[in-house]
Amino acid sequence: xxxxxxxxxxxxxxxxxxxxxxxxxxxxxxxxxxxxxxxxxxxxxxxxxxxxxxxxxxxxxxxxxxxxxxxxxxxxxxxxxxxxxxxxxxxxxxxxxxxxxxxxxxxxxxxxxxxxxxxxxxxxxxxxxxxxxxxxxxxxxxxxxxxxxxxxxxxxxxxxxx
Numbered sequence: 001x002x003x004x005x006x007x008x009x010x011x012x013x014x015x016x017x018x019x020x021x022x023x024x025x026x027x028x029x030x031x032x033x034x035x036x037x038x039x040x041x042x043x044x045x046x047x048x049x050x051x052x053x054x055x056x057x058x059x060x061x062x063x064x065x066x067x068x069x070x071x072x073x074x075x076x077x078x079x080x081x082x083x084x085x086x087x088x089x090x091x092x093x094x095x096x097x098x099x100x101x102x103x104x105x106x107x108x109x110x111x112x113x114x115x116x117x118x119x120x121x122x123x124x125x126x127x128x129x130x131x132x133x134x135x136x137x138x139x140x141x142x143x144x145x146x147x148x149x150x151x152x153x154x155x156x157x158x159x160x161x162x
Contacts, residue, residue: 005064007092008034015125057106059099066094069103071110082120083111112162119160122148
């Protein structure tokens with residue numbers, strides 16, 4: 001399977017949380033790991049969504065997938081025309097090599113082609129994930145998608161102007 005060697009691992013020590021209407025970095029220690037079964041389930045869902053209502057991009061090392069991103073075709077928002085960056089993952093040993101930047105650029109261009117004004121991201125709140133999104137030009141969302149925020153209450157709702 002393409003995803004069998006994919007390593008979704010992250011050691012988290014601090015996360016951003018909204019406290020008293022202000023963002024603060026707070027201690028929050030845990031590890032995230034996807035099992036091989038989870039990787040396969042996610043791969044199946046990505047393929048299903050690409051066939052239904054998303055565009056997907058992948059980065060490969062030989063035949064192994066080492067990164068992927070998907071963009072929803074559904075435009076939403078009252079004040080802006082958003083499309084969502086649904087998935088955005090880089091296998092652990094391939095991070096900090098420009099692969100994520102290239103995949104993000106492809107997702108960014110796809111969003112423009114779909115007629116969006118902004119790319120919307122319900123982003124992991126870890127210090128490292130937030131630093132990566134900000135390095136890509138993302139900022140806090142001006143218009144929060146309440147459905148996405150409710151589904152992942154600890155995520156930081158972000159956007160990237162196209």
